[in-house]
Amino acid sequence: MRGLTMDYQLTVPAILRRAEALSGGVEIVSRRSDRTVHRYCYADMIRRAKRLAVALKALGVHPGDRVATLAWNHHQHLEAYFAIPSLGAVLHTLNLRLHADDLAYIVQDAGARVVIADRSLLPLFERFRGRVNVEHVIATSGGGELPDWALDYEALVAEEGAGDFEPPDLDERDAAAMCYSSGTTGRPKGALYSHRAIALLSMNWTAADTVGVGRRDVILAVVPMFHINGWGLPFTAAHVGAKLVLPGPYLDADSLLELIDTERVTVSAGVPTVWLDVLHTLDSRPGAYNVTSIRTLVIGGSAVPNALLRGYQERHGVTVMQAWGMTETTSLATVCPLPADLESAPIEKQYEWRTKQGVPMPFIEIRARGEGGLVPWDGETMGELEVRGPTVVSAYYNNPEAGSGFTDDHWLRTGDIVTIDSRGCVEIHDRAKDLIRSGGEWISSVALENALMGHPAVAEAAVIAVPHAEWGERPLAVVVLKPGHGASAEQLRQHLAPSFVKWWLPDGFEFVDRIPRTSTGKFLKSALRERFRQRSQES
Numbered sequence: 024m025r026g027l028t029m030d031y032q033l034t035v036p037a038i039l040r041r042a043e044a045l046s047g048g049v050e051i052v053s054r055r056s057d058r059t060v061h062r063y064c065y066a067d068m069i070r071r072a073k074r075l076a077v078a079l080k081a082l083g084v085h086p087g088d089r090v091a092t093l094a095w096n097h098h099q100h101l102e103a104y105f106a107i108p109s110l111g112a113v114l115h116t117l118n119l120r121l122h123a124d125d126l127a128y129i130v131q132d133a134g135a136r137v138v139i140a141d142r143s144l145l146p147l148f149e150r151f152r153g154r155v156n157v158e159h160v161i162a163t164s165g166g167g168e169l170p171d172w173a174l175d176y177e178a179l180v181a182e183e184g185a186g187d188f189e190p191p192d193l194d195e196r197d198a199a200a201m202c203y204s205s206g207t208t209g210r211p212k213g214a215l216y217s218h219r220a221i222a223l224l225s226m227n228w229t230a231a232d233t234v235g236v237g238r239r240d241v242i243l244a245v246v247p248m249f250h251i252n253g254w255g256l257p258f259t260a261a262h263v264g265a266k267l268v269l270p271g272p273y274l275d276a277d278s279l280l281e282l283i284d285t286e287r288v289t290v291s292a293g294v295p296t297v298w299l300d301v302l303h304t305l306d307s308r309p310g311a312y313n314v315t316s317i318r319t320l321v322i323g324g325s326a327v328p329n330a331l332l333r334g335y336q337e338r339h340g341v342t343v344m345q346a347w348g349m350t351e352t353t354s355l356a357t358v359c360p361l362p363a364d365l366e367s368a369p370i371e372k373q374y375e376w377r378t379k380q381g382v383p384m385p386f387i388e389i390r391a392r393g394e395g396g397l398v399p400w401d402g403e404t405m406g407e408l409e410v411r412g413p414t415v416v417s418a419y420y421n422n423p424e425a426g427s428g429f430t431d432d433h434w435l436r437t438g439d440i441v442t443i444d445s446r447g448c449v450e451i452h453d454r455a456k457d458l459i460r461s462g463g464e465w466i467s468s469v470a471l472e473n474a475l476m477g478h479p480a481v482a483e484a485a486v487i488a489v490p491h492a493e494w495g496e497r498p499l500a501v502v503v504l505k506p507g508h509g510a511s512a513e514q515l516r517q518h519l520a521p522s523f524v525k526w527w528l529p530d531g532f533e534f535v536d537r538i539p540r541t542s543t544g545k546f547l548k549s550a551l552r553e554r555f556r557q558r559s560q561e562s
């Protein structure tokens with residue numbers, strides 16, 4: 024119909040044009056591998072990203088080709104984030120914590136033609152180089168020699184005449200980026216993100232009813248840029264023109280706190296394990312770091328323990344906002360800010376709300392399905408969460424057999440067992456594969472972990488199912504105590520007893536030094552199940 028609004032394409036180059044026009048002077052700060060800090064501004068980043076795009080084109084990269092990155096969070100990786108999609112190619116971020124066999128599979132499955140790798144990660148690449156058909160390897164600066172099979176990133180970006188880049192005409196439905204799920208449940212599966220999905224996710228971060236990110240913010244991108252596009256934060260920062268801080272390979276608590284303090288960070292995001300470590304450091308060395316600049320820490324990827332929310336709020340004045348999302352949803356799909364009517368509610372009620380995974384982001388639709396069909400939004404009936412929306416993948420890349428991940432009417436089946444309340448707030452009780460089925464009833468490991476991590480002596484807790492002759496499965500708690508603290512199994516059981524029916528209480532408690540983590544920093548429960556499989560039978 025004539026006279027309609029413009030058919031303006033929501034693309035990564037559109038984000039870049041906006042940053043170039045409005046935010047050229049805003050700073051981007053990166054920690055280098057030698058710990059020194061690199062500073063420049065969006066104008067510099069954009070100029071170099073364009074040169075990189077020209078260089079990639081000269082190497083034979085065409086629209087639709089996959090260009091992989093194997094890199095920590097730093098300015099050169101950020102340049103690749105914008106150069107590759109602006110060329111019409113697909114930014115394929117590789118999880119550098121994966122095993123070389125998985126990386127070889129992922130690179131081949133995606134058909135990446137070029138890899139941009141940190142020089143310090145070339146030894147990892149070398150371990151699977153012979154198994155992949157990559158035509159060019161470009162090494163960023165940093166530690167290590169440049170092997171004769173790699174090109175120097177800085178030399179490519181410095182080439183003269185490379186500055187006049189014009190992105191091709193892109194459709195917002197073209198692929199801009201891709202990530203693979205970490206494969207803790209079978210072969211890694213690829214998720215392909217459109218320009219439109221990335222643009223809309225960037226908008227969603229800025230909405231007042233979500234995190235409300237704006238140009239006054241200073242964003243510390245703690246989430247690795249290989250984990251679901253750093254949850255979209257690098258694109259969001261450029262979109263709004265917020266100062267961006269990239270921590271390089273240093274994700275330990277002191278390095279992060281130093282950046283938060285010196286750069287006056289206002290917003291950050293990441294998985295609970297990272298922020299538990301940061302909280303322990305803040306608690307154990309009061310006054311060592313100033314964190315008063317932070318207004319919101321967005322934490323998700325696995326359930327946020329109540330004790331983490333309370334610890335930050337009550338002892339350090341930092342507000343944590345829980346978020347839920349998946350590789351398949353271009354990261355954040357629900358967030359849990361406190362609704363206005365709960366602002367004056369008793370504090371316990373507020374924490375109760377904030378321990379949930381939250382309400383859907385704009386344009387995300389949710390529902391949950393139990394054995395008898397869709398479940399009511401009563402906050403009590405459990406079912407598997409299903410989602411749809413413009414940031415949700417419609418299929419897996421190159422993998423038609425993974426069709427069981429979708430319903431007949433094309434919603435994504437998340438594998439998360441949830442309740443939804445009358446306000447549309449989702450609460451995750453477990454991942455389907457982590458659920459404990461005892462005597463035909465479900466026990467929520469998330470609820471038990473949450474309560475255990477509320478004990479003053481407990482640093483971390485994971486509750487797993489172990490086989491049991493009579494009940495099928497029984498819960499076993501695996502606990503890490505805080506340094507210098509002690510608690511017996513009986514004391515922990517007594518701590519849980521008032522909050523749970525008796526048959527929910529773990530049969531056994533195992534004390535360990537560390538809970539193994541997945542490549543994205545979540546508790547690796549499959550390894551615990553393997554290790555403690557015999558426990559319940561023996562006890």
Ligand code: ADP
Nearest residue numbers: 204205323324325326346347348349350451454
């Ligand atoms: P992986 O399967 O490798 O962990 P993802 O990062 O895509 O890959 O994980 C998505 C899953 O993480 C979700 O399906 C859910 O089980 C879990 N998850 C994400 N955010 C939360 C959260 N806030 N609370 C509980 N679980 C979460």
